[in-house]
Amino acid sequence: MSEASLPRTEPSAALPRTKSRRRTSSLRRIFAIARKESLHVQRDPQALYLALGMPIMLLLLFGYGVSFDMDELPVVLVDEDATPESRALSDAVFASGELRIAGTARSADAAHQIFADRDANAVLVLPRGLSESIARGEPVEVQLLVDGVEANSAAQLQGKAEAAVRAASLSLGATPAMAMSPPTETRLSTWFNPEERSQLFLVPGLAAYILAIVAVLLTALTVSREWDRSSIQQLFVTPVRTWEIVMGKLLPYFTLGVIAELIVFVTGAWVFDVPMRGDPIVLGLASLLFLLGMLGQGMLISIVAKNQMVATQMATMVSMLPSMLLSGFMFPIENMPLPLQVISNVVPARYFIHTLRGVLLRGNGFAEVWFDLLMLGGFAFVMFTIATRRFKRELA
Amino acid sequence: MTKSIVVEGLGRRFGDFVAVRDVSFHVQKGEIFGYLGANGAGKSTTIRMLSGLLAPSSGHARVAGHDISKAPDKVKASIGYMSQKFSLYLDLTVRENLEFFGGIYGRWGRALDRRVEETLESIGMRELASTSTAALPGGLRQRLALGSALFHQPPIVFLDEPTAGVDPASRREFWKLIRGISSAGTTVFVTTHYMDEAEYCARIGLMVAGTLVALDTPAALKKQWVPGRILRLEGQGLVRALPAVRGLGGVVEAQSFGNGVHVRFDPARTGDEAIVASVRALPAVAVHSVEAVEANLEDVFLAAADAKAEKAIRGAA
Numbered sequence: 001m002s003e004a005s006l007p008r009t010e011p012s013a014a015l016p017r018t019k020s021r022r023r024t025s026s027l028r029r030i031f032a033i034a035r036k037e038s039l040h041v042q043r044d045p046q047a048l049y050l051a052l053g054m055p056i057m058l059l060l061l062f063g064y065g066v067s068f069d070m071d072e073l074p075v076v077l078v079d080e081d082a083t084p085e086s087r088a089l090s091d092a093v094f095a096s097g098e099l100r101i102a103g104t105a106r107s108a109d110a111a112h113q114i115f116a117d118r119d120a121n122a123v124l125v126l127p128r129g130l131s132e133s134i135a136r137g138e139p140v141e142v143q144l145l146v147d148g149v150e151a152n153s154a155a156q157l158q159g160k161a162e163a164a165v166r167a168a169s170l171s172l173g174a175t176p177a178m179a180m181s182p183p184t185e186t187r188l189s190t191w192f193n194p195e196e197r198s199q200l201f202l203v204p205g206l207a208a209y210i211l212a213i214v215a216v217l218l219t220a221l222t223v224s225r226e227w228d229r230s231s232i233q234q235l236f237v238t239p240v241r242t243w244e245i246v247m248g249k250l251l252p253y254f255t256l257g258v259i260a261e262l263i264v265f266v267t268g269a270w271v272f273d274v275p276m277r278g279d280p281i282v283l284g285l286a287s288l289l290f291l292l293g294m295l296g297q298g299m300l301i302s303i304v305a306k307n308q309m310v311a312t313q314m315a316t317m318v319s320m321l322p323s324m325l326l327s328g329f330m331f332p333i334e335n336m337p338l339p340l341q342v343i344s345n346v347v348p349a350r351y352f353i354h355t356l357r358g359v360l361l362r363g364n365g366f367a368e369v370w371f372d373l374l375m376l377g378g379f380a381f382v383m384f385t386i387a388t389r390r391f392k393r394e395l396a
Numbered sequence: 397m398t399k400s401i402v403v404e405g406l407g408r409r410f411g412d413f414v415a416v417r418d419v420s421f422h423v424q425k426g427e428i429f430g431y432l433g434a435n436g437a438g439k440s441t442t443i444r445m446l447s448g449l450l451a452p453s454s455g456h457a458r459v460a461g462h463d464i465s466k467a468p469d470k471v472k473a474s475i476g477y478m479s480q481k482f483s484l485y486l487d488l489t490v491r492e493n494l495e496f497f498g499g500i501y502g503r504w505g506r507a508l509d510r511r512v513e514e515t516l517e518s519i520g521m522r523e524l525a526s527t528s529t530a531a532l533p534g535g536l537r538q539r540l541a542l543g544s545a546l547f548h549q550p551p552i553v554f555l556d557e558p559t560a561g562v563d564p565a566s567r568r569e570f571w572k573l574i575r576g577i578s579s580a581g582t583t584v585f586v587t588t589h590y591m592d593e594a595e596y597c598a599r600i601g602l603m604v605a606g607t608l609v610a611l612d613t614p615a616a617l618k619k620q621w622v623p624g625r626i627l628r629l630e631g632q633g634l635v636r637a638l639p640a641v642r643g644l645g646g647v648v649e650a651q652s653f654g655n656g657v658h659v660r661f662d663p664a665r666t667g668d669e670a671i672v673a674s675v676r677a678l679p680a681v682a683v684h685s686v687e688a689v690e691a692n693l694e695d696v697f698l699a700a701a702d703a704k705a706e707k708a709i710r711g712a713a
Contacts, residue, residue: 025502032499036485036492043487230481234544237447237477237554238500239469 029240033248037222041252047218051256055210055263062202063272073157074102074120078110085131089142092168093124098160108145115147122146122157124165200275203268204356205329207261208349211287212294212323214260215253216315219298222249223391224311242391246384250295257291278359282366282373286359289376290352294319296383303391323349348379398425400552400583401446405455408441415441417606418455423585423599425551428578430597431587432697437603439587443554446585448472460551473501476545476553484541486530490521493529493540494547501548511547519543519573535566542573546582553577555586559593571596591693602697604704614693621699622691624648625663627671630656631683637675644674658689 041047075094079086094101102120105111111123125143133140144161146154223245226232235245265283268274276283297319305311324330326340327349333341344350351372358364366373401423408416416438423429433439444450446459448468457464460474484493494515498508516522519539529537538558545553555574559567571593578584586597594600595614602610602617610617634641634657641650641659646666650659661671668688676683 028502028504029500032496035499036488036496039488039492040485229483229485230479231483231485233449233479233481234477234483235500236449237472237475238497239473239502240500 026241026244029244030248030251033240033245034251037249038252040222040225041256047221048256051214051218051260052263054213055260056267058210059203059206059264059267060271062206063268072097072100073122073160075099075122075124075157075161076103076105076110076114076120077101078105078108078123078125080107080128081126081130083131085134086126089126089130089140089165089168090124093161093164095168096164099124099157099164108143111145115149120147121154122161124161200272200361201357202329203264203272203274204360205327205353207264207268207287207356208290208327208352209320209323209329210264211257211261211291211352212319212349215257215291215294216298216301216319217312218253218256219250219295220301220305220311220315221308222253223299223302224305224308227306228308243388246299246388246391250299253295253298254291257295258287261287261291274360276360277363279365282364282369283356283359286352286355286369286373286376289373289380290348293348293376293380293383296380296387300383300387300390303387322347326350327353329353346379348376351375399423400425400427401429401457401459401585403446403455403457406442406445406452406457407454408438408445408450409453414606416445416452419603419608420455421601421608421611423583425583426578426581427599428574428584428586428597430594430600431585431603432589432591432594432600432693433587433603434589434701438606439603440556442603443477443556443585443587446471447475447477447554473548474550474552476548476550477556478538478541478545478554478558479556484529484537484544487528489526489528490516490532490540491525494544497544497547503548515543515547518546533566534562535569538562538566538570539573542570546577550582552583552585555584557587557589559588559590567593591697594693600693602700604701607704609700609704610696617693617696618691621696621703622660623662624660625668626658626660626689626691627668628653628656628658628685628687628689629672629675629683630685631681633678633681634675634683637678637681640678641675644671647671656685660691 077090077094079090090101093099103114105114105123108123108125114120114123123145125145127141127143130140130142142165144158144165146157148154223232226235265274269276298315301314301318302311305314322343326333326336326344326347328344329349333344333350336344355364355369355372355376358369362368399422401421403422404420406416406419407414419438419442431439431442441450445452446457446464448459448464448471451465451468459471462470462474464471485496488496491512494512495508498511503511513522516525519542521536521540521543524532524536529540532540542555542558545555558574559570562570567590574584574586575596586593588594597614599611599613600617601608610621612620635652638650638652638657641647641657644661644666646661648660648662650657652658659671659675668686672683672686675681
């Protein structure tokens with residue numbers, strides 16, 4: 001290393017005076033940060049797996065495994081009567097395939113052991129004297145014991161068993177006591193999702209959830225990582241501005257977010273036949289606004305948290321959980337207690353999911369979703385404003 | 397000579413705590429200016445103010461001709477900064493780190509490429525350009541950090557504890573670089589707690605508890621704060637005899653130092669032979685070797701810190 005080749009000291013160029021030159025160097029700085037940030041992502045492929053692998057995995061998991069519809073619910077049959085009539089009743093109950101005989105037992109006393117072993121979620125008891133009751137035209141009483149631990153299964157089981165028993169006993173000419181005979185008959189007509197497939201309902205919600213995870217979690221780490229490494233100090237003695245750092249850091253994650261979103265929609269349409277009944281432009285706009293809001297939230301978390309661990313926890317608390325629980329993704333907002341309903345108003349996933357379901361399934365357009373778009377845009381704006389302000393203040 | 401940095405009455409308080417109190421000094425163009433002080437003495441706070449990171453609560457300063465309060469952005473554009481903690485990106489290669497800092501300062505395209513090559517050459521890391529920064533030993537990382545700080549050819553560079561935790565050989569190499577950039581006209585403002593490094597500085601400012609207590613060349617500081625002549629004695633029973641040594645006529649101070657003792661005396665009142673003879677005459681003492689040594693900056697630093705503490709106590713009483 002020769003001293004002659006050391007950096008020459010020319011007075012460095014004064015800051016560009018004209019507006020256009022200032023804008024050019026601003027773009028260069030943003031680009032330099034974006035490039036560095038994408039190098040970080042490339043060098044740490046975990047982030048890439050998270051961004052691109054997780055959407056596919058979650059989608060398949062939820063789409064196939066976590067279906068809310070249940071078929072072939074296992075039921076243990078206890079036929080104490082053991083007559084042709086009771087057999088005919090049980091045959092009719094299990095004929096539809098919604099309930100499945102998981103085994104038989106001598107008496108209802110076995111139920112406790114059956115639930116403990118998790119052999120079945122329910123025990124259907126056809127009591128002794130059933131055939132005589134039918135013959136005498138008296139109301140028939142059958143007993144259904146349900147394992148209430150699995151609350152969701154229990155509710156579905158109860159409904160399905162009730163309906164099956166009622167239908168079966170009617171067809172046998174018996175008077176069921178378990179269910180009241182309806183005074184009028186209800187005819188059900190389900191619109192937009194006639195087969196009542198829960199995938200159609202889930203995929204839009206999942207799109208929001210995945211985007212929330214990818215965008216918030218990834219960005220939440222980006223500034224906090226600089227605090228952790230103390231490289232933030234180095235950044236701030238350069239002429240780079242806070243908003244340029246925010247923009248530069250967001251560019252790569254924005255791209256990842258868009259890709260993740262496309263993966264969700266394509267997989268949804270391709271694997272689960274989710275229709276696209278509305279305007280794709282509305283869909284794109286909503287996705288964009290939601291993505292920006294999530295990136296802004298992640299950025300704010302990252303700036304406030306100052307270390308990666310706290311940032312991850314905050315991201316989980318304020319973004320992932322609300323996006324899953326308070327957005328209407330899994331649980332209807334109308335059924336929540338009032339305080340949670342109020343909180344859900346500031347969960348952007350709520351508006352995004354509402355828009356997605358509307359556009360994908362009902363064919364909604366701007367006229368129906370403008371309020372959602374407004375809320376999403378507002379959220380993004382507020383997040384970025386606070387993030388940039390906080391960033392400036394944290395440093396002073 | 398032109399002044400690169402002019403500081404007048406600069407102060408900064410955080411709530412009730414005064415981190416820097418009424419500091420004034422100036423640094424010449426191309427000078428290596430050392431800033432010494434214990435942790436929390438206000439060194440980093442001063443650097444942060446001078447590099448436009450932190451607004452002063454009082455006083456003002458001009459760096460490269462720009463007022464730090466009024467034009468912090470212009471200040472930032474004309475300085476390089478290297479912090480005590482290694483703050484490059486470990487997952488990036490050497491070249492990528494340099495390219496990033498180049499981009500941040502608005503370098504672009506061919507000009508950026510050329511400057512990357514120049515910098516790699518100047519810090520002697522051309523062969524390591526594609527190496528991951530994480531794989532570099534501490535000394536090379538510091539050199540790369542220096543290269544990044546100098547990438548945009550700033551007239552002034554702030555080095556905040558640049559060699560903390562680096563082995564002695566690398567530190568010497570590093571200081572060779574620093575002297576090189578200084579002789580090329582770049583002003584170097586450096587904080588360190590290695591006293592041997594402080595000797596390389598043209599002038600030194602001593603910070604004690606937020607106040608600049610002394611500022612001068614290393615030689616002048618030693619003369620002022622550690623006056624007298626120092627003899628280094630090695631032998632037996634010396635440490636136990638220190639109280640007696642301190643009582644000898646003309647002795648200013650006596651301290652154990654390594655495996656010997658340092659005796660400082662006023663040459664106007666006594667001489668080398670008289671001192672050695674008096675020490676030899678003490679009971680149970682044997683002197684095997686005698687050597688005249690120079691005061692070091694550590695002595696200066698301790699003397700200055702003591703004086704300040706004494707003043708504080710007297711002020712409080």
